[in-house]
Structure formats: structure tokens, C-alpha cells
Amino acid sequence: xKLNQLLKGILFKQIxxxxxxxxxxxxxxxxxVKPGSLFICLSGFKADGHQFAQQAIQxxxxxxxxxxxxxxxxxxxxxxxxxxxxxxxxxxASTFYDHPSCKLRMIGITGTNGKTTTSxxxxxxxxxxxxxxxxxxxxxxxHGELQVPTVNTTPDPxxxxxxxxxIADRGGRCAVLEVSSHxxxxxxxxxxxxxxxxxxxLSHDHLDFHHHMDDYRQSKEILFSRLGNSADDMLKTxxxxxxxxxxxxxxxRTSAQVLSYGLNSGNHIRGLDVRCSGSxxxxxxKTYDGEHHSVTLxxxxxxxxxxxxAAAAVCFCEGMSWEDIVSGLExxxxxxxxxEDISSASSFQVTVDYAHNPGGLRAALITARDxxxxxxxxxxxxxxxxxxxxxxxxxxxxxxLADHVIFTSDNSYAEDIExxxxxxxxxxxxxxxxxxxxxxxxKEAIQxxxxxxxxxxxxVITGRGHEKELVTGSAVQKASxxxxxxxxxxxxx
Ligand SMILES: CC(=O)N[C@H]1[C@@H](OP(=O)(O)OP(=O)(O)OC[C@H]2O[C@@H](n3ccc(=O)[nH]c3=O)[C@H](O)[C@@H]2O)O[C@H](CO)[C@@H](O)[C@@H]1O[C@H](C)C(=O)N[C@@H](C)C(=O)N[C@H](CCC(=O)O)C(=O)O
Ligand SMILES: Nc1ncnc2c1ncn2[C@@H]1O[C@H](COP(=O)(O)OP(=O)(O)OP(=O)(O)O)[C@@H](O)[C@H]1O
Numbered sequence: 001x002k003l004n005q006l007l008k009g010i011l012f013k014q015i016x017x018x019x020x021x022x023x024x025x026x027x028x029x030x031x032x033v034k035p036g037s038l039f040i041c042l043s044g045f046k047a048d049g050h051q052f053a054q055q056a057i058q059x060x061x062x063x064x065x066x067x068x069x070x071x072x073x074x075x076x077x078x079x080x081x082x083x084x085x086x087x088x089x090x091x092x093a094s095t096f097y098d099h100p101s102c103k104l105r106m107i108g109i110t111g112t113n114g115k116t117t118t119s120x121x122x123x124x125x126x127x128x129x130x131x132x133x134x135x136x137x138x139x140x141x142x143h144g145e146l147q148v149p150t151v152n153t154t155p156d157p158x159x160x161x162x163x164x165x166x167i168a169d170r171g172g173r174c175a176v177l178e179v180s181s182h183x184x185x186x187x188x189x190x191x192x193x194x195x196x197x198x199x200x201x202l203s204h205d206h207l208d209f210h211h212h213m214d215d216y217r218q219s220k221e222i223l224f225s226r227l228g229n230s231a232d233d234m235l236k237t238x239x240x241x242x243x244x245x246x247x248x249x250x251x252x253r254t255s256a257q258v259l260s261y262g263l264n265s266g267n268h269i270r271g272l273d274v275r276c277s278g279s280x281x282x283x284x285x286k287t288y289d290g291e292h293h294s295v296t297l298x299x300x301x302x303x304x305x306x307x308x309x310a311a312a313a314v315c316f317c318e319g320m321s322w323e324d325i326v327s328g329l330e331x332x333x334x335x336x337x338x339x340e341d342i343s344s345a346s347s348f349q350v351t352v353d354y355a356h357n358p359g360g361l362r363a364a365l366i367t368a369r370d371x372x373x374x375x376x377x378x379x380x381x382x383x384x385x386x387x388x389x390x391x392x393x394x395x396x397x398x399x400x401l402a403d404h405v406i407f408t409s410d411n412s413y414a415e416d417i418e419x420x421x422x423x424x425x426x427x428x429x430x431x432x433x434x435x436x437x438x439x440x441x442x443k444e445a446i447q448x449x450x451x452x453x454x455x456x457x458x459x460v461i462t463g464r465g466h467e468k469e470l471v472t473g474s475a476v477q478k479a480s481x482x483x484x485x486x487x488x489x490x491x492x493x
Contacts (some may be wrong), residue, residue, distance in 0.1 A: 199240045234257075237317045337353070
């Protein structure tokens with residue numbers, strides 16, 4: 001695409017050099033630049049992209065976009081100056097990929113917990129009903145058999161628009177996106193015209209980035225305030241968890257039609273008669289017009305009933321029949337690392353769960369208690385470098401809800417594990433200390449939990465879920481919790 005065509009949607013710009021230059025790709029990371037690229041300089045959290053412009057030029061960039069003067073640019077490289085590169089990036093990315101979100105029904109799911117689970121349920125129901133649907137989130141970008149790994153839950157605008165183009169070109173009709181608060185705050189989804197926006201819940205997380213719960217709540221508002229503001233927007237829907245107190249905040253900030261879901265009376269789509277039966281949940285969905293539909297979900301946990309109600313509401317808005325919605329929910333088999341049973345060969349169970357914040361941990365341990373006859377033994381840690389305020393809260397939840405807790409390392413990155421343990425200890429009451437152990441090495445902690453489990457007990461290992469790398473300082477251990485469990489079980493036989 002010619003540079004001037006790529007920039008036609010940008011109102012304020014100054015161009016020095018050849019406007020007709022052919023642009024073959026766009027990049028914000030100098031290390032990925034190839035000949036023919038447009039390199040866009042972003043001011044980041046750790047570095048200033050302008051410092052890498054020369055490296056991008058050496059790697060063959062034909063054009064560089066900046067928001068401040070850039071000395072020493074050789075002849076033949078076009079420089080585009082704009083007021084804010086971050087604001088322009090999504091427009092350039094969407095133009096480069098020919099606005100793929102306009103060709104797709106866009107469904108965005110935000111909330112502290114449940115985005116991955118709910119988006120997979122939606123993707124499964126829609127695909128099973130014959131509506132070709134792609135998914136972009138924490139685990140990967142997925143469409144049919146194609147899976148591409150992702151670094152961020154909500155990818156940066158270039159990757160995101162590229163993924164949407166791929167889904168559209170492969171014949172996709174819908175795209176389900178996990179939309180993180182970071183993604184909204186950093187403008188990663190600007191340029192995506194969502195038809196449906198879903199809110200799962202809001203609880204303590206990411207306060208290293210958002211500083212305060214009010215800021216965190218506010219960042220998610222962007223997804224809802226952009227819906228329903230014009231005549232052709234009238235069929236857009238905000239789907240809100242009516243049992244979460246933040247829903248009224250989002251309802252007040254959208255012009256779209258609101259569909260609420262939850263277990264409490266007054267919700268438009270309501271779960272009733274919820275019963276846990278082994279590792280299944282049975283419940284009724286009561287719709288706004290008074291119909292009842294019986295569902296057996298192959299996943300335990302009340303939190304998954306909420307995720308199922310949210311997914312059902314989305315698919316209802318996509319025009320699916322209740323028969324298809326129920327059939328989709330009942331054939332959904334869960335996803336890796338979310339209350340995943342690893343070893344049922346022994347007389348006790350071992351479960352891996354991605355809970356890494358207070359709300360998720362509470363949900364996982366309440367579920368464990370519901371489905372376990374014997375003791376619940378929890379192995380958990382808190383991540384290094386991120387939100388330190390959640391550490392004592394999570395430690396307190398584990399101590400309250402499990403019979404025995406082994407605190408261990410999670411991805412501690414460059415932070416000393418002793419610091420993390422000290423923060424966690426602040427949340428522990430002295431009276432509960434007798435059922436708590438601290439074992440730094442995660443594999444040893446799992447080994448200890450597994451060898452102390454008796455018939456009917458359940459070991460719940462939280463924090464890492466599907467993740468395959470454990471990062472401690474500069475050491476990277478290539479093992480998932482499921483791998484570590486299997487090694488420990490093998491040693492025990
Ligand atoms: C805090 C944050 O979100 N950081 C994101 C941000 O990186 P950054 O601003 O720190 O980048 P930087 O290192 O300062 O570099 C600035 C610029 O210089 C460029 N650069 C840098 C080095 C170089 O050699 N050459 C070069 O060109 C960089 O590409 C960048 O454009 O932009 C990067 C590219 O888009 C993101 O990958 C990165 O996400 C990091 C990995 C991250 O951990 N983000 C987390 C907090 C996050 O976004 N999480 C949410 C989900 C949370 C949840 O729900 O659990 C998510 O959506 O993933
Ligand atoms: N609706 C829910 N309410 C509370 N906790 C939940 C809910 N759904 C899932 N969880 C808990 O949160 C963990 C992560 O679930 P999931 O991956 O679906 O959430 P997420 O919002 O995508 O998280 P992330 O963005 O960090 O990947 C689960 O393993 C479970 O412990």
C-alpha cells in the first residue's frame with residue numbers, strides 16, 4: 001500500500017520525503033522491522049521508541065512516524081510527524097488491514113475474571129451452530145484449526161487488526177475478543193466497532209497499573225460508552241452481570257440496550273435452581289419472556305454458571321435459538337488450566353487453576369470445597385513485580401478456605417521470594433498458622449501437597465493454569481503445573 005493511502009485518515013500530519021513510498025508492513029518494535037516497513041515510534045512504560053528509530057532505519061524502514069523531532073534521518077526515508085503516535089497507531093493499523101472489524105460481528109468481553117472462559121463458551125456455541133467465529137485472548141488467536149500464540153490478552157493494534165483480517169479472510173463471521181483494562185486504557189481496541197460488549201465482574205487486580213479501584217472500573221467503561229451513540233448503533237447491546245455492583249456504573253454510561261444476567265431476581269437472563277452434581281453444574285435459565293431451559297454444564301463452580309449465563313446472553317443477541325445455546329453449553333468441555341483435573345488415577349484429585357487474584361482464588365477454592373469430600377490442600381504463590389496489595393488478601397483467602405495451604409513461588413521475576421512471602425504473611429492470622437507451610441521451590445511444594453493427600457482429598461494448585469514457563473530471576477523453568485504434578489505423581493509410584 002502507498003504511504004499516502006495509508007495516511008489518508010490522519011488529519012494532522014507533516015510529511016517530509018516521498019509520500020508515494022510503498023509500505024509492506026508496519027511495526028512499533030525496531031527489532032522486527034524489515035525492508036519496506038513503516039516504523040511507528042511509541043513512548044512506552046520502559047523505553048521511548050524514538051530511541052530505536054535509527055535501528056529501524058538500519059533494518060530497512062522506508063518511513064518513520066514520530067511525535068517529536070528526529071535528527072539524522074537519511075535521505076530516502078520519509079518522516080511523518082503527528083501530535084500523538086499512540087492515538088494514530090490504531091487508525092493506521094486498521095487502514096493497513098482494510099478495516100477488518102467492519103466485516104465481522106465484534107463481541108468484546110471485559111471483567112476481572114471469566115473473560116477466557118466466557119469467550120471460549122461463546123466461540124464454541126456459535127461455531128457449533130454454524131456461525132464461523134474467531135477468538136482473540138490470553139491463550140491464543142484461534143479460528144477453526146488455526147491457533148497463533150499471543151503475548152497480551154488484548155494484542156497491540158497491529159497484531160489485533162492483523163488477526164481480525166485473518167479471521168475475516170478465512171470466512172469468519174464473528175470475532176470474540178477478551179478486552180483487558182490495559183488494552184482499553186492503552187487504546188489497543190480503538191477502531192474496533194463492537195456490536196456486543198460484555199461485563200463479567202470487577203474485583204481487586206492490577207492496582208500496580210491502575211493505582212485505585214475507581215481507575216480500574218473507569219478504564220473498562222470505554223468498552224460500554226462507545227456503544228449505541230448513533231442511529232445505526234441501535235441494535236448494539238451491553239450485557240452486564242446484574243449481580244455485580246459495578247454494572248449500574250456501566251449501564252449509566254452506555255446508550256446501548258442493556259441485557260442483564262445473574263442469579264438474583266430482576267435479571268433479564270437468570271440462573272435458577274443451581275445444583276452441583278460431581279464435577280457438573282445443573283441449572284435452569286429463565287429468559288426475559290418467562291421461558292425455562294434446563295442446562296447441565298460439564299464444569300463445576302457457581303462462577304462458571306455466571307460465565308455460562310453471559311455466553312448464553314451473547315449468543316441470544318447473535319440470534320441463536322435457545323436449543324442451540326443449551327446444546328452448545330452442554331457440549332463445552334472447559335479449557336486448559338481452568339479448574340482442570342490433572343490426575344484422577346489416584347484416590348485423591350489434583351486440580352490446576354489459573355486463579356491469580358483474590359476473586360479468582362475465592363471462586364476456585366469455594367468450588368474445590370463443593371466438589372471434595374475430604375480435605376482441600378491449596379498450593380499457591382503470588383507473582384513478583386506486579387500488584388503487591390493483593391498478596392496479603394490472597395494469602396488470607398487461601399488460609400480461610402483451604403484445610404492446608406502451602407505457599408510457594410509463582411513467577412517471581414526479578415523480585416526476591418522472601419519479599420513476596422513477607423507481604424503474604426501480612427494477611428495471615430496467627431491462629432491459622434498451624435495449617436500453613438512455606439516451601440520456596442514450586443515442585444517441592446507440589447510434591448509435599450501430593451504426598452500428604454489422602455483418599456477423597458483434593459490438591460488445588462493455583463496461579464499458573466495453562467502457563468508453561470516459571471520465571472524466577474533470570475532462570476526460566478520450562479514446565480507447567482500439570483507437568484510438575486505428573487512428575488511428582490510418577491515419583492510417588
Ligand atoms: C505495561 C504494558 O502493558 N506494556 C506493554 C507495552 O510495552 P512498553 O510500553 O513497556 O514498551 P517499552 O519496552 O517501554 O518500549 C516502548 C516502545 O519501544 C519499542 N522498542 C523497544 C525496544 C527495542 O529494542 N526496540 C523498540 O522498538 C517497543 O516496541 C515499544 O513500541 O507495549 C508492548 C507492545 O504492545 C506490550 O507487549 C506490553 O505489554 C507487557 C508485555 C505486559 O506485560 N502487559 C500487561 C500488563 C498487559 O497488558 N496485560 C493485559 C492483561 C491483564 C489481565 O487481564 O490479566 C493484556 O491485555 O495482556
Ligand atoms: N466469573 C468468574 N468469577 C470469578 N472467578 C472466576 C470467574 N470465571 C473464572 N474465574 C476464576 O478466574 C480464573 C481465570 O479464569 P479466566 O481465564 O476465564 O479469566 P480471565 O478474565 O480471562 O483471566 P485473565 O485475563 O487473567 O486470563 C479461573 O481459573 C477461575 O479461578
